[in-house]
Amino acid sequence: MxxxxxxxxxxxxxxxxxxxxxxxxxxxxxxxxxxxxxxxxxxxxxxxxxxxxxxxxxxxxxxxxxxxxxxxxxxxxxTGYFFYIIVLGLLIWASLYGITASGSQRWVDLYFINLQPSELMKIAIIVCFAKFYHRAQINQINNFKNLLVPMMILILPILLVVSQPDLGTSILIALSGIIVLWLAGINLKYFIYSGLFLLISLPFVIAFLxxxxxxxxxxxxxxxxxxxxxxxxxxxxxxxxxxxxxxxxxxxxxxxxxxxxxxxxxxxxxxxxxxxxxxxxxxxxxxxxxxxxxxxxxxxxxxxxxxxxxxxxxxxxxxxxxxxxxxxxxxxxxxxxxxxxxxxxxxxxxxxxxxxxxxxxxxxxxxxxxxxxx
Amino acid sequence: MFDGGGDSGYKKLSTVNRRMFVMTAAKLVIFGGIITRLFTLQINENKKYLTLSDKNRLREWRLPPERGDFEDYFGNKIASNLKVYQLHVVPEQVEDFRYLMIRLRDILDIDSQTFKKILKRKDQQKPWETLIISEKLSWDQFAKINFYLHELSGAKPVLSVARNYPYDEKFTHLLGYVAQASEKDLIENEVIKKKHVPGLRVGKIGLEKTYENQLIGSNGIQRYEVNAYGKRINQIDFVEGRKGTNIRLTVDTKIQTQCNELLKDKAGSICVMDIYTGELIAMHSSPSFDPNLFLYGISHENWNAILTNPKKPLINRSIQGLYPPGSTIKPIVALSALENDVISTKFKVNCTGKTEMYGQTYHCWKDTGHGIVNLRDALKVSCDTFFYEMSRRLGVDRLNITAKKFGLGEKVFNGTYNEEKEGLIPSTQWKKNALGRGWVLGETLIAGIGQGYMQTTPLQLCLMTAQLANGGFKIKPKIIYDKKSDSYEKIKAEMEKNRIELLSQLQQEDPLVEFSLERKKSDTKLYKPLYRNQENVKFVLEAMFASTNEVRGTSYSSRISDKKYQFAGKTGTSQVKKITEIQRELDLDISQIPYKERDHALFVAFGPYVNPRYALSVFVEHGGSGSSAAAPLAKKLFKTIVDRHEEREKIREKSLMEI
Structure with a gap:
């Protein structure tokens, strides 16, 4: 070996x-x-x-x-974190100076291509989490700090994409992230808790749609x-x-x-x-x-x-x-x-x-x- | 040994592998679900959806948008839409297309060339797109089609709208015209591309083109349920189209019509303008052509007739025609000389009919000479010798500045007409840049009588006269009526204010605010004085009055003595070709000179002389002398212009009430 x-x-x-x-x-x-x-x-x-x-x-x-x-x-x-930060930067760029088409500000003009950073985020989030859990010890995965950081990493781009507004892509980014979190070994109960929390807050979310x-x-x-x-x-x-x-x-x-x-x-x-x-x-x-x-x-x-x-x-x-x-x-x-x-x-x-x-x-x-x- | 290290690393790996296994199992189940759904839809319920797909197809038809109208100042429609009957066929809905086409050919009596064109068009479009068999059915054809309609399944007589120019050729150059949208139109204009339907007419030139996006309107939309053969079963949705914006112009149809009559069988142009508001009252270029001819694709003969007409009807002479202004420039030359203190009004020259300068002989138009003349007389009798001497002292560069200030050598309607030309007012710098040669002093002399390099459009001459006649103030010419634009009273008050302001500035003799004769940015400001001393402008206007209303004046024979209609003007006769000594000896009558070599006749005028309101320019191409060919037309026109003034005021008051 x-x-x-x-x-x-x-x-x-x-x-x-x-x-x-x-x-x-x-x-x-x-x-x-x-x-x-x-x-x-x-x-x-x-x-x-x-x-x-x-x-x-x-x-x-x-x-x-x-x-x-x-x-x-x-x-x-x-470059795992770097990749994520670049794409996050592009998302912020899109929300500030992006190109608006059919009521949604999704694109950034990179001169040779009109890029939709939310699509790249689908991959970036996986790379970022893979790097994060590569280091983490199994017995520390479920402690508070190691729960909070990935949470932030996931929620930030989702909020940006929802505000574009692009509900579909934000749901897909969320799903990609959640799957990796689960695979990495986060305790199932947290998923159940947040699932329940989401269900309760659903009426409020609908009000914002x-x-x-x-x-x-x-x-x-x-x-x-x-x-x-x-x-x-x-x-x-x-x-x-x-x-x-x-x-x-x-x-x-x-x-x-x-x-x-x-x-x-x-x-x-x-x-x-x-x-x-x-x-x-x-x-x-x-x-x-x-x-x-x-x-x-x-x-x-x-x-x-x-x-x-x-x-x-x-x-x-x-x-x-x-x-x-x-x-x-x-x-x-x-x-x-x-x-x-x-x-x-x-x-x-x-x-x-x-x-x-x-x-x-x-x-x-x-x-x-x-x-x-x- | 595994990264992450030791026992913990092993646990981590086993977790991820275990969870991935669960995940893979879930994936298989979900894939299974999707396959089941596909199976349900495509195999179990296939029959149901197949019938739905066949019978329940929705089709959308976009209807041609209705174009906005053009109205004159009084609200008369000068370009509108006419209801026409068209014959449409949707090839997809026809069971036997060839049979139908042959039947239609016989009924409508379509010639073989057109017939081939229709078939070719059919191949180029989609089977569900409407094929237009006839753009405009005559009443006779419409009746026949309706009679046979039961045998002509698939053919549809449709009520449609088409552009119509009720005044035929009278407004052609002013409005432009529409014709079928070409590939180029679609590429150049996004709006046209978005609203395009087969057979759509779009503006090709003039105002019709410039204001396309406002005029075009929006498509109506019909949604139909259709069966497998594309036959419409029932209408599900109908969105009514919106007609394009109507555009009201400042022109007066009566005056425009008279301009047409005055220039009948001649080549030329007449422009009439309000000297305060800058509103264009009329603008006609002759010969014109009937824009209705272009609606359904102009026929070969008609197009050839237009192309081969030696008087070139396609040229809009008012804004595209560049001609030497001849003596009509003299008021500006005189004004420039006075403003620059080159001469005083008492300056005199002895005219003997010709003068030798720089080794060349320069002739006055009058061979026997005018004798001793002062500036006023020189303008009145249009003495060339006087102007040679004066412009020699003035120099071409100072003349250039004054002429440009008053609107020569620059586009009058910047952007409204794509085809508008700039013209040329020469200067020493221009010649160096454009021709690479130094200015010759002799060229200054002929510039002083509006010959040589100098080229202006008839509309520029009209604007020049207007800006002189209003006392020497900058105005903005316009052709689109705008309720909110400044009223005559307000403009007049503004000009008076600016006059007093300039006066007080000059009286203070503060070197810092000294009025400059150079052209500055502030010259483009509306209603600002274009002069230094208004007395100079008044002097020139008075001399123009003498030219028309005093004995021996060049346009004396065209005068109107009634104070109500009395006007002042300046004639111009511009040479097309250098006159040789032999020709000078012969002194041929106009009818003996070949048409192409005859002089252009020009006349600029303003009136009524007491409290003037309108300026005009008349141009007759190869018409002979300005006093015999151009000035008499102005005389006839002025009566109408003044008579129409009251009508115009009524409209203005009414619109003031509305605000």
Whole structure:
């Protein structure tokens, strides 16, 4: 065992290249192709702006992910807090000078890209917690100080994102964080306590919701009440998916897609259009690919020696799973509509960038799986 | 050995591994749930959703927005909308498109070229987008279509609105015109792009283009439930569109119409302006063309007729036409000389018909000469020799400053008309920069009679005259009526205040506030004096009065003796070509000179002479002399202008009451 440790730092580039996780890489590539075709179909079978920029982004960010994979896992560990602070700074920047679009101030203008820092926060929070618990002793995890600090780390970005206002993303950040906290070993009772506390304070939270958000939650419970207004999206989405059947209507043959009935058809509702054209079998295939990706990430985590790498992989796999399920449940009418993209599939540069950074940390964990971090 | 160390590290690892296992199990269950849901929707309830998808499709149609009107000062519509019948087909809703098209071709008698165009357009748009077969059905066609409608399933006669210019060619250059939105329009203007529907008309030039975003209005929206074939089942929602803003102008249709008549069969321009409020009363450029022709795509013959017309109807001469101002610049030259103390009003020159300077002969327009003339006479009879001598002493740079102060060589409506030209008032510096050569003194002489490099638009001359006639104060020309803009009384009071202020400043003789003849930033301030000594302005105005109302004045034959209509003016005849010695000898009659080589005729005037309110400029391209071709038009126009004044005042009082 000591010998292996000594050797691990000395691998050549060729060895690193060989130790990449090719199943994961291939799955991401397949997802990229599927998403580009789905984007093309959503654009009405024409090579329009959304498709072109989605393909371009995928290529750029995939290459970036590949290159970043060779960074030593120690680098990610060393910069863990820094990464979080940068993204937090961007969030504050967005709330002060951000670009406002459709009533929400989410974007910062970085000249070459309009970045949505809240998407990056989904990853940054995992890196930050992984670093925090890498150091912490198991018997100290549940003491007061070690509960308070992560609490602050989690609540700060959530408040910033809620105030944008962007309820969907803030819920997803919260879920990512909470999952990592639980994995790290925080006592279950604290989750139960805060769950109860949340339930009690729910009426007050609802009082603070924007009218359109209340409407969305109400329509979720009864979409048929307002079929042309807020329930429109849910009904249309269900019709599209349901009419897809076993094998779907065929590529570019979707009828609901071109009706312009969904304002976010390139982003949150991309699965709707995919499922309509490719049916139950296509949807299962897509779920399978996602399943393989999640399985690979968990497996890499299992084999990692550093607690940092392990916790990150577990956390990342879980949050990807959450993003996928929240998005799908939403378009399937199982959850109210809150803005949440489908990783890699949905249109949106910041979400893709964040996911790719996550994958590169996972790859790095794989390459340096025997590496220990002091 | 594991990081974190020892037993604690081991415990930490086992915790995370155990919890991850629980988590993975939960994931499998949730994935299972999603798959079940997918299965329910796509397999179990597939039939239900398939029918919903087929039968319950919602479609949205955007209707063309209704464009805002243009009104004149009195509220008459000068550009409005007309109800027209159009024939629409939505290809997706038609079972046999080819059959329908052939039937329609026979019924409407569509020629093969147009027919091909329609088919081509069909291929370019989406099957559920409306295909416009005919933009404007004649009554006859409309009746026929309705008669056969039961066999023409899929064709829809639709009541729509289209732009209409009731005064045909009379306001064309002032308003501009609309035509079908092009690719370029969509790229250049976000608003048009957002509101675009097939067949949308947008402003192409003039006010129609400049005020596009106010005029365009908003789309109406119809939402229909449609079946699998796209046939509308019932209307679910209708959002009514909002008509664009109506824009009221300061122009008077009566006067504008008369301008049209006066310039009939001629090339030229007439501009009329209120000398205090700067309101444009009329602005016409001749020849004009009918903007209604452009609405449905202008026909080949009509377009060719416009393009090949030697008088070039597409040019808006009032703001785009650059011509040497000729003698109409003389009031400014005289004023500049007086203001700069170059000469006194008593200065005299002996005119013998020509003068030798710098080895060149400069001719006066009168071969026999005017004899001994003073400044007043020189303006009255437009003696060139006097002005050669005076401008030699003045120099071109000082003339440049005065001319620019009074509005020459600068855009009058900055930004309102894209096509407006700046013109040119030369200076020594300009020539060095633009031509790279030094100024020649001889060029100063011809600049003094408005020839050479100098180029102005007819509208600039009108503004110049207005700013002289109001006593020498800066005004802001405008064409859009604004209730809140300053009233005549307020402007007059403001000017009087500024006059007294300047006077007291000069009397104090404080070297710090000494009035500068240089052009300064403060010159752009409204209602500020443009002079140093108002007596100089008054002198020039009086000389212009003499030019029209005293015997031997150049526009004496166009005078009106009735005090109510009496006006003062200055003629101008600008040369297009240098006159050779031989031509001078021949002294040809105008009809003997080729059209392109004939002189331009100009006339600027203001009136009524007692308490003036209006200024105008008349320009007739290749019209001959200013006194014979331009001044008589002003005479006819002035009667109308003064008569209409009372009507205008009534409107003004009424709007004052409203505030």
């Amino acid at each position: 000591f010998k292996e440790t000594a050797l691990s730092g000395q691998t050549t580039f060729f060895q690193k290249l060989r130790s990449l996780d090719y199943i994961l890489l291939v799955c991401i590539l397949i997802l990229g192709v599927i998403s580009s075709l789905a984007m093309y179909a959503t654009d009405g079978g024409e090579l329009l702006y959304h498709t072109k920029s989605h393909v371009l982004r995928f290529i750029i960010f995939f290459i970036m992910m590949f290159v970043l994979s060779f960074l030593n896992i120690r680098f990610w560990h060393a 924007k009218p359109y958000q209340k409407l969305r939650i109400l329509t979720f419970f009864n979409p048929d009440k307002d079929p042309l207004g807020a329930g429109y999206q849910i009904i249309q989405s269900k019709i599209a998916i349901g009419s897809g059947g076993l094998t779907g209507k065929g590529f570019l043959k979707g009828t609901q897609g071109y009706l312009e009935f969904l304002p976010e058809k390139h982003t949150d509702f991309i699965f709707t259009l995919f499922s309509e054209e490719h049916g139950f079998i296509g949807s299962l295939a897509l779920l399978f690919i996602y399943g393989v990706i999640i399985y690979r990430v968990i497996d890499i985590g299992k084999n990692a020696r550093s607690f940092f790498g392990k916790l990150f992989c577990f956390g990342f796999a879980s949050s990807i799973f959450v993003f996928i399920t929240v998005n799908m449940s939403m378009v399937l009418g199982l959850l109210p509509i809150v803005g949440s993209p489908l990783p890699i599939m949905s249109y949106g540069g910041s979400s893709m960038l964040a996911t790719m950074i996550g994958f590169s940390i996972v790859m790095s964990t794989k390459i340096y799986q025997k590496q220990l971090i002091a």
